[in-house]
Amino acid sequence: xxxxxALKRTSYSLGDGKSPSYSDGPKLARYIADMAGQLQxxxxxxxxxxxxxxxxxxxxxxxxxxxxxxxxGEQEGGH
Numbered sequence: 678x679x680x681x682x683a684l685k686r687t688s689y690s691l692g693d694g695k696s697p698s699y700s701d702g703p704k705l706a707r708y709i710a711d712m713a714g715q716l717q718x719x720x721x722x723x724x725x726x727x728x729x730x731x732x733x734x735x736x737x738x739x740x741x742x743x744x745x746x747x748x749x750g751e752q753e754g755g756h
């Protein structure tokens with residue numbers, strides 16, 4: 678099990694007007710996945726292999742969270 682429950686219960690916003698707020702959890706998870714993917718590519722270019730690996734794990738976890746309706750308290754197949 679991951680730290681998903683802590684994320685689900687935490688409300689925050691980066692306050693930059695660009696990042697999604699917690700009110701749309703799947704959208705926020707997709708945003709995090711995108712950012713982690715970009716950071717992973719940067720780490721790979723600089724041959725920071727272990728960091729790139731960890732960022733890829735974070736990206737995959739965010740993708741899983743974004744696509745799991747039960748994680749966000751929704752029923753399978755609809756709201």
